[in-house]
Amino acid sequence: xxxxxxxxxxxxxxxxxxxxxxxxxxxxxxxxxxxxxxxxxxxxxxxxxxxxxxxxxxxxxxxxxxxxxxxxxxxxxxxxxxxxxxxxxxxxxxxxxxxxxxxxxxxxxxxxxxxxxxxxxxxxxxxxxxxxxxxxxxxxxxxxxxxxxxxxxxxxxxxxxxxxxxxxxxxxxxxxxxxxxxxxxxxxxxxxxxxxxxxxxxxxxxxxxxxxxxxxxxxxxxxxxxxxxxxxxxxxxxxxxxxxxxxxxxxxxxxxxxxxxxxxxxxxxxxxxxxxxxxxxxxxxxxxxxxxxxxxxxxxxxxxxxxxx
Amino acid sequence: xxxxxxxxxxxxxxxxxxxxxxxxxxxxxxxxxxxxxxxxxxxxxxxxxxxxxxxxxxxxxxxxxxxxxxxxxxxxxxxxxxxxxxxxxxxxxxxxxxxxxxxxxxxxxxxxxxxxxxxxxxxxxxxxxxxxxxxxxxxxxxxxxxxxxxxxxxxxxxxxxxxxxxxxxxxxxxxxxxxxxxxxxxxxxxxxxxxxxxxxxxxxxxxxxxxxxxxxxxxxxxxxxxxxxxxxxxxxxxxxxxxxxxxxxxxxxxxxxxxxxxxxxxxxxxxxxxxxxxxxxxxxxxxxxxxxxxxxxxxxxxxxxxxxxxxxxxxxxxxxxxxxxxxxxxxxxxxxxxxxxxxxxxxxxxxxxxxxxxxxxxxxxxxxxxxxxxxxxxxxxxxxxxxxxxxxxxxxxxxxxxxxxxxxxxxxxxxxxxxxxxxxxxxxxxxxxxxxxxxxxxxxxxxxxxxxxxxxxxxxxxxxxxxxxxxxxxxxxxxxxxxxxxxxxxxxxxxxxxxxxxxxxxxxxxxxxxxxxxxxxxxxxxxxxx
Numbered sequence: 001x002x003x004x005x006x007x008x009x010x011x012x013x014x015x016x017x018x019x020x021x022x023x024x025x026x027x028x029x030x031x032x033x034x035x036x037x038x039x040x041x042x043x044x045x046x047x048x049x050x051x052x053x054x055x056x057x058x059x060x061x062x063x064x065x066x067x068x069x070x071x072x073x074x075x076x077x078x079x080x081x082x083x084x085x086x087x088x089x090x091x092x093x094x095x096x097x098x099x100x101x102x103x104x105x106x107x108x109x110x111x112x113x114x115x116x117x118x119x120x121x122x123x124x125x126x127x128x129x130x131x132x133x134x135x136x137x138x139x140x141x142x143x144x145x146x147x148x149x150x151x152x153x154x155x156x157x158x159x160x161x162x163x164x165x166x167x168x169x170x171x172x173x174x175x176x177x178x179x180x181x182x183x184x185x186x187x188x189x190x191x192x193x194x195x196x197x198x199x200x201x202x203x204x205x206x207x208x209x210x211x212x213x214x215x216x217x218x219x220x221x222x223x224x225x226x227x228x229x230x231x232x233x234x235x236x237x238x239x240x241x242x243x244x245x246x247x248x249x250x251x252x253x254x255x256x257x258x259x260x261x262x263x264x265x266x267x268x269x270x271x272x273x274x275x276x277x278x279x280x281x282x283x284x285x286x287x288x289x290x291x292x293x294x295x296x297x298x299x300x301x302x303x304x305x306x307x308x309x
Numbered sequence: 310x311x312x313x314x315x316x317x318x319x320x321x322x323x324x325x326x327x328x329x330x331x332x333x334x335x336x337x338x339x340x341x342x343x344x345x346x347x348x349x350x351x352x353x354x355x356x357x358x359x360x361x362x363x364x365x366x367x368x369x370x371x372x373x374x375x376x377x378x379x380x381x382x383x384x385x386x387x388x389x390x391x392x393x394x395x396x397x398x399x400x401x402x403x404x405x406x407x408x409x410x411x412x413x414x415x416x417x418x419x420x421x422x423x424x425x426x427x428x429x430x431x432x433x434x435x436x437x438x439x440x441x442x443x444x445x446x447x448x449x450x451x452x453x454x455x456x457x458x459x460x461x462x463x464x465x466x467x468x469x470x471x472x473x474x475x476x477x478x479x480x481x482x483x484x485x486x487x488x489x490x491x492x493x494x495x496x497x498x499x500x501x502x503x504x505x506x507x508x509x510x511x512x513x514x515x516x517x518x519x520x521x522x523x524x525x526x527x528x529x530x531x532x533x534x535x536x537x538x539x540x541x542x543x544x545x546x547x548x549x550x551x552x553x554x555x556x557x558x559x560x561x562x563x564x565x566x567x568x569x570x571x572x573x574x575x576x577x578x579x580x581x582x583x584x585x586x587x588x589x590x591x592x593x594x595x596x597x598x599x600x601x602x603x604x605x606x607x608x609x610x611x612x613x614x615x616x617x618x619x620x621x622x623x624x625x626x627x628x629x630x631x632x633x634x635x636x637x638x639x640x641x642x643x644x645x646x647x648x649x650x651x652x653x654x655x656x657x658x659x660x661x662x663x664x665x666x667x668x669x670x671x672x673x674x675x676x677x678x679x680x681x682x683x684x685x686x687x688x689x690x691x692x693x694x695x696x697x698x699x700x701x702x703x704x705x706x707x708x709x710x711x712x713x714x715x716x717x718x719x720x721x722x723x724x725x726x727x728x729x730x731x732x733x734x735x736x737x738x739x740x741x742x743x744x745x746x747x748x749x750x751x752x753x754x755x756x757x758x759x760x761x762x763x764x765x766x767x768x769x770x771x772x773x774x775x776x777x778x779x780x781x782x783x784x785x786x787x788x789x790x791x792x793x794x795x796x797x798x799x800x801x802x803x804x805x806x807x808x809x810x811x812x813x814x815x816x817x818x819x820x821x822x823x824x825x826x827x828x829x830x831x832x833x834x835x836x837x838x839x
Contacts, residue, residue, distance in 0.1 A: 124318040145771045
């Protein structure tokens with residue numbers, strides 16, 4: 001029996017050591033791979049050069065291009081979003097990137113406000129989550145997936161500043177008046193409100209403005225969601241722009257601008273929405289046009305290398 | 310968090326109980342062992358019974374009473390059979406007749422419960438199909454009954470028990486709690502192994518938990534977790550994607566079948582390792598269910614190595630009784646008169662085999678693909694039996710023996726294709742889908758689509774890496790076991806620090822490479838549904 005106790009004690013020590021080794025830099029997150037990658041990408045940007053941070057999930061990831069905003073307005077921005085990113089991960093990223101970047105404005109694409117926001121796979125599994133909290137190795141056991149093989153692209157910089165365009169076209173052919181129809185009212189889950197509160201408090205403390213901009217997406221938006229977001233935004237004194245109500249004004253053509261039947265925008269769609277956002281930022285915020293400033297010459301180099309704007 | 314929220318979530322969480330979640334091996338099992346340890350020896354079986362019921366209730370809620378009712382029924386019938394056996398005032402012939410009536414009534418009742426819970430919708434739908442074709446209006450409203458966990462397994466166990474008492478191979482159990490525990494013992498509840506009552510009796514002695522039994526049990530559980538989490542659950546999304554993908558060609562079909570065979574073997578044998586390991590902690594040796602099946606020399610040998618306890622059940626309680634029955638002898642005699650001895654000698658085994666494989670197919674569940682699966686092996690094994698003698702003669706002519714490398718390679722390739730084709734149909738949603746997959750191996754065999762599919766089937770290169778590591782380890786262990794290498798003894802002989810290091814490495818391999826938590830969907834145990 002003594003041997004078994006020694007074995008178990010050794011096992012606990014190893015769990016503690018392994019946990020310390022794999023804990024992500026961004027704090028408690030759901031997806032260690034994506035958050036660590038995003039963090040290292042942002043860290044590769046020159047310190048204190050980003051004026052606008054974008055946060056969201058795949059709708060934003062495929063929707064807003066910081067390089068295009070730069071080319072049109074000279075405003076610097078970065079896209080912290082990633083496919084299926086949870087609110088807890090965005091919250092951790094917003095806070096941990098502040099070490100090196102001090103943005104003036106945070107723009108949130110709010111679809112993720114209705115998705116699971118917990119850093120744990122199943123929020124209800126309280127004991128499992130408790131064990132994962134004590135021994136994070138169980139939570140972050142897939143840490144090795146971040147390892148790149150030799151010969152792979154080691155560059156941590158993102159040329160498109162976190163954005164990923166797609167040239168796929170798969171038209172949305174259903175109801176173009178999806179925002180006119182009645183829909184069930186949506187509710188923001190309590191855990192999501194908690195993370196939103198944390199983000200809002202953090203931004204207020206650091207004097208960062210917040211803006212909600214919903215991407216056009218018939219698959220993800222309806223009036224029920226719009227109303228819930230409007231209510232939350234009003235209660236917190238945050239401006240909310242829903243581009244789903246302005247698709248004509250922006251010029252969205254659902255035949256050509258979506259890559260997957262109205263779920264995400266493709267490159268053509270992103271061009272239009274990004275153009276609209278660039279104008280909106282320019283008109284409504286006092287953000288500096290850094291074009292011509294030598295400190296920001298890398299942005300021009302990236303723009304030239306991208307060759308699409 | 311308020312109290313009601315916490316309680317509601319804890320209940321939901323506990324509902325996820327299964328052999329491969331930590332709450333089982335790190336919470337439920339140690340707690341059972343702890344209480345068992347501190348209770349008087351003669352009361353330990355009650356501890357196991359209570360924990361088995363908690364386990365049962367967690368998975369099937371109040372269907373526990375169906376299990377208890379079946380157990381009481383089996384207990385009473387066992388006593389009844391015993392009473393007839395020992396009543397010497399009745400003539401032997403009359404005794405046999407009476408107990409036969411009791412046994413048949415018992416088997417029919419137990420099967421009826423199984424049919425009601427699992428097969429009623431299947432029967433109803435097929436009646437609708439037939440009557441619809443005949444133009445008779447008949448409607449069937451799907452009942453979608455949830456079956457008590459493990460009903461397919463404990464029904465067979467109870468049939469075996471009653472038959473053994475009937476044949477006087479086993480004594481009837483006088484203690485009701487003992488039968489209740491036999492029918493609900495948590496390690497073997499979900500997926501077996503199908504255990505005979507005589508193999509189970511040892512548990513009632515309440516033998517002390519020894520550090521060795523604890524260590525051996527947990528080592529076996531770890532091995533099961535390795536197979537299930539590192540291989541089966543890593544490959545599961547690929548199997549689903551390949552079977553449900555939009556495009557199917559011969560390459561995809563073969564790949565899907567090979568992947569599913571790997572998944573099924575690792576899933577099922579892994580769960581059995583956990584079952585055997587769990588029982589081992591309480592000093593009970595459950596029967597083994599797998600013995601290096603891919604080293605089998607033919608299909609019937611494969612079934613003596615794969616799901617051994619099911620095969621043994623069908624052998625003892627279907628094959629032998631039918632083979633030795635008067636009816637089979639009569640048919641065989643008639644065949645001999647008409648077609649001669651060479652055909653007649655295969656008649657009795659063929660009749661018995663037919664019922665064995667029909668039962669095997671049906672036991673897996675209410676699907677025609679399972680019936681086809683059973684018939685597939687019936688035909689193959691029958692052909693093998695018939696061709697065995699000419700094949701041996703052919704080997705002699707070619708100056709080869711069973712041990713010759715070309716013969717072994719031929720046998721392996723033949724078995725490999727027999728097994729994966731069988732699994733291709735077994736996993737297919739419908740017989741038509743299975744047949745389409747099979748057909749395109751011959752009509753549309755390309756590999757570019759398959760390779761393209763492999764890159765896009767929700768399994769990344771790290772997943773493939775984990776599967777490759779897992780398979781190398783498992784295959785190595787299987788080769789060593791087949792060669793009779795005393796792996797366990799050699800490990801035990803290592804110095805303590807080396808041994809500790811080895812087990813730590815094994816545990817961390819499962820922790821790191823296992824498919825659980827973030828980014829993975831928990832995959833149900835495949836054989837739990839049967």
